[in-house]
Amino acid sequence: xxxxxxxxxxxxxxxxxxxxxxxxxxxxxxxxxxxxxxxxxxxxxxxxxxxxxxxxxxxxxxxxxxxxxxxxxxxxxxxxxxxxxxxxxxxxxxxxxxxxxxxxxxxxxxxxxxxxxxxxxxxxxxxxxxxxxxxxxxxxxxxxxxxxxxxxxxxxxxxxxxxxxxxxxxxxxxxxxxxxxxxxxxxxxxxxxxxxxxxxxxxxxxxxxxxxxxxxxxxxxxxxxxxxxxxxxxxxxxxxxxxxxxxxxxxxxxxxxxxxxxxxxxxxxxxxxxxxxxxxxxxxxxxxxxxxxxxxxxxxxxxxxxxxxxxxxxxxxxxxxxxxxxxxxxxxxxxxxxxxxxxxxxxxxxxxxxxxxxxxxxxxxxxxxxxxxxxxxxxxxxxxxxxxxxxxxxx
Amino acid sequence: xxxxxxxxxxxxxxxxxxxxxxxxxxxxxxxxxxxxxxxxxxxxxxxxxxxxxxxxxxxxxxxxxxxxxxxxxxxxxxxxxxxxxxxxxxxxxxxxxxxxxxxxxxxxxxxxxxxxxxxxxxxxxxxxxxxxxxxxxxxxxxxxxxxxxxxxxxxxxxxxxxxxxxxxxxxxxxxxxxxxxxxxxxxxxxxxxxxxxxxxxxxxxxxxxxxxxxxxxxxxxxxxxxxxxxxxxxxxxxxxxxxxxxxxxxxxxxxxxxxxxxxxxxxxxxxxxxxxxxxxxxxxxxxxxxxxxxxxxxxxxxxxxxxxxxxxxxxxxxxxxxxxxxxxxxxxxxxxxxxxxxxxxxxxxxxxxxxxxxxxxxxxxxxxxxxxxxxxxxxxxxxxx
Numbered sequence: 001x002x003x004x005x006x007x008x009x010x011x012x013x014x015x016x017x018x019x020x021x022x023x024x025x026x027x028x029x030x031x032x033x034x035x036x037x038x039x040x041x042x043x044x045x046x047x048x049x050x051x052x053x054x055x056x057x058x059x060x061x062x063x064x065x066x067x068x069x070x071x072x073x074x075x076x077x078x079x080x081x082x083x084x085x086x087x088x089x090x091x092x093x094x095x096x097x098x099x100x101x102x103x104x105x106x107x108x109x110x111x112x113x114x115x116x117x118x119x120x121x122x123x124x125x126x127x128x129x130x131x132x133x134x135x136x137x138x139x140x141x142x143x144x145x146x147x148x149x150x151x152x153x154x155x156x157x158x159x160x161x162x163x164x165x166x167x168x169x170x171x172x173x174x175x176x177x178x179x180x181x182x183x184x185x186x187x188x189x190x191x192x193x194x195x196x197x198x199x200x201x202x203x204x205x206x207x208x209x210x211x212x213x214x215x216x217x218x219x220x221x222x223x224x225x226x227x228x229x230x231x232x233x234x235x236x237x238x239x240x241x242x243x244x245x246x247x248x249x250x251x252x253x254x255x256x257x258x259x260x261x262x263x264x265x266x267x268x269x270x271x272x273x274x275x276x277x278x279x280x281x282x283x284x285x286x287x288x289x290x291x292x293x294x295x296x297x298x299x300x301x302x303x304x305x306x307x308x309x310x311x312x313x314x315x316x317x318x319x320x321x322x323x324x325x326x327x328x329x330x331x332x333x334x335x336x337x338x339x340x341x342x343x344x345x346x347x348x349x350x351x352x353x354x355x356x357x358x359x360x361x362x363x364x365x366x367x368x369x370x371x372x373x374x375x376x377x378x379x380x381x382x383x384x385x386x387x388x389x390x391x392x393x394x395x
Numbered sequence: 396x397x398x399x400x401x402x403x404x405x406x407x408x409x410x411x412x413x414x415x416x417x418x419x420x421x422x423x424x425x426x427x428x429x430x431x432x433x434x435x436x437x438x439x440x441x442x443x444x445x446x447x448x449x450x451x452x453x454x455x456x457x458x459x460x461x462x463x464x465x466x467x468x469x470x471x472x473x474x475x476x477x478x479x480x481x482x483x484x485x486x487x488x489x490x491x492x493x494x495x496x497x498x499x500x501x502x503x504x505x506x507x508x509x510x511x512x513x514x515x516x517x518x519x520x521x522x523x524x525x526x527x528x529x530x531x532x533x534x535x536x537x538x539x540x541x542x543x544x545x546x547x548x549x550x551x552x553x554x555x556x557x558x559x560x561x562x563x564x565x566x567x568x569x570x571x572x573x574x575x576x577x578x579x580x581x582x583x584x585x586x587x588x589x590x591x592x593x594x595x596x597x598x599x600x601x602x603x604x605x606x607x608x609x610x611x612x613x614x615x616x617x618x619x620x621x622x623x624x625x626x627x628x629x630x631x632x633x634x635x636x637x638x639x640x641x642x643x644x645x646x647x648x649x650x651x652x653x654x655x656x657x658x659x660x661x662x663x664x665x666x667x668x669x670x671x672x673x674x675x676x677x678x679x680x681x682x683x684x685x686x687x688x689x690x691x692x693x694x695x696x697x698x699x700x701x702x703x704x705x706x707x708x709x710x711x712x713x714x715x716x717x718x719x720x721x722x723x724x725x726x727x728x729x730x731x732x733x734x735x736x737x738x739x740x741x742x743x744x745x746x747x748x749x750x751x752x753x754x755x756x757x758x759x760x761x762x763x764x765x766x767x768x769x770x771x772x773x774x775x776x777x778x779x780x
Binding site: 007008012013014015016018019021022025026038041042045046052053055075078079081086116117118119120203340 | 405408409410412444445447448449450451453461463484487488489493494496497498500501504534646649650
């Protein structure tokens with residue numbers, strides 16, 4: 001097993017990044033597609049495996065038209081939602097209908113514009129499957145999650161006088177929604193990963209993966225438990241901070257005036273502000289933690305099951321704690337440098353992800369590519385301009 | 396002139412590479428692999444990938460074969476000799492002076508755009524839109540306020556009619572430029588937030604919707620000791636409508652949201668937190684600018700129509716001390732206005748929240764401005780800017 005390596009460094013990227021921003025400002029945003037290409041090329045070409053590197057081949061010109069269309073749509077959308085919110089639904093529909101196409105097109109374009117060791121990647125998933133995976137199935141999943149609540153509504157409406165029954169049905173509905181929610185998300189994620197991975201090509205070689213919904217469900221069920229425990233911990237923390245900052249006297253005063261909301265509010269003022277800040281930070285940490293947990297686990301699972309032509313296998317050794325720590329410290333770095341630390345943060349995160357990604361070629365990548373040499377054909381044909389609106393597929 | 400560099404030669408569309416040496420002589424390169432194969436090509440016909448940092452360079456030959464090398468400086472030298480103007484971006488990126496310039500320009504632009512650019516652009520866009528837009532953004536807002544905040548007024552009809560008549564007969568005609576606004580004056584009771592329906596008390600306030608609907612609360616009317624005080628506040632509200640502050644806030648919201656999406660799109664959750672806080676600070680700062688603008692509008696019109704600007708200071712102080720007496724503590728409606736299209740007035744802010752977070756200039760500041768205009772009034776001046 002060989003890990004991917006990253007050869008770039010933060011300061012080098014900082015220089016590229018800041019000049020990109022300068023040129024984007026000076027050209028009033030028109031330079032943005034070229035800036036994007038430069039950024040991507042820096043990260044792709046600095047990623048190596050066994051001495052061979054990746055390359056990103058798109059040009060700023062190819063991205064320019066789609067960039068302009070995307071900007072025009074975004075501006076119209078923002079203008080409409082702020083000035084005539086009642087018309088925003090048009091965009092919601094447009095987004096809903098267009099989203100699968102954008103994903104499909106973005107995958108196809110970006111894969112074809114990526115090469116490793118002089119041979120391009122490709123994507124052969126169909127548009128129809130994109131619509132199944134990104135439009136039809138999410139609707140089914142949504143019905144599964146909201147179904148119990150609709151049932152609850154019906155019961156409450158038909159039995160308004162029966163609080164015991166309503167309470168029980170409510171409990172069952174919440175539990176059912178949680179279980180169905182976990183399975184619906186797991187199923188969706190499984191389908192999406194299968195679609196993306198199974199559609200990918202490397203030269204003539206095909207990637208394939210066989211995934212199991214229950215494994216994803218296990219990951220999301222644990223994430224839900226972490227979330228609930230975290231929420232309870234934050235609630236306890238909130239009251240602990242209020243208690244400590246008020247002291248016994250303040251608490252007695254509040255107790256005596258519990259009927260008077262204004263006194264209560266005034267007395268709690270200071271303590272609540274501190275507690276709200278603590279909880280605010282806690283909610284972010286919890287969000288980071290859950291993201292780190294689900295990302296590292298799904299990645300490990302998907303990579304361990306993916307193969308290229310049944311000859312090359314993959315593995316991810318990314319650990320949730322390490323990911324959380326890097327994300328958390330990166331966040332502080334970006335916050336305290338007012339955003340200027342972003343290039344270092346990005347390089348650090350990229351290095352973490354790459355170094356924890358392993359490729360087993362059993363007899364070396366050179367051996368594999370030599371065998372495949374006879375069958376190579378060019379996948380780098382022109383596919384016109386991209387509609388690349390930031391749907392990235394990270395390796 | 397002979398230059399040599401080592402690298403890997405890939406056949407077209409093949410992953411297999413062989414170690415090779417490239418030699419540049421007289422505008423041509425010849426690439427020789429260890430097996431002894433030699434390819435030659437004119438430098439002008441090579442397609443050379445642009446240099447970014449120290450990433451591997453790829454020289455693509457006419458037949459699709461690729462020579463890849465880590466010798467960036469070597470490639471730059473042979474390419475520079477044959478093609479001028481290449482590598483411009485890399486030269487900027489590797490020059491610390493230019494990097495420093497970029498840093499300074501970026502920081503200044505971001506700051507200047509936030510401070511002056513966004514308000515200026517929003518104002519220009521808001522002024523370019525037809526008045527109809529104001530009606531669109533206000534649609535439904537009054538119904539919402541009636542449902543959520545207000546109760547019917549308990550003032551007697553005679554008082555209401557008297558105020559309304561003064562408003563339409565003397566105040567509205569003062570505005571001679573923006574004449575397409577159809578004003579509407581509404582009276583409402585805004586109950587104190589203590590759960591009791593007490594019609595003797597309430598929140599003293601006045602607010603304007605961008606469409607020209609102006610609401611005054613019962614408590615405000617009760618606190619006013621003279622018609623001049625009511626006129627002063629109504630003129631202030633007209634100022635918001637005429638200057639299109641509601642529309643400006645809406646456009647501004649769109650711009651800020653757009654920038655957030657485009658600039659920090661990939662920075663993740665943390666950026667959201669920072670940006671959320673930042674845009675709260677910025678928007679409350681902007682709305683303070685709007686309050687001052689509406690104040691100045693009102694003072695200007697008051698001088699023209701012979702109303703003493705001190706009336707405005709008096710009613711503001713009266714509202715503030717009333718609210719202080721009520722011991723409101725933090726009044727959330729001041730900072731977290733649930734409807735951004737509604738301009739909230741009357742300073743109830745007696746809390747110790749950071750000064751910058753307040754959507755209104757402090758009452759003292761406003762009274763001081765009123766005093767300055769009052770001195771012009773005493774000297775019978777019509778222009779006091």
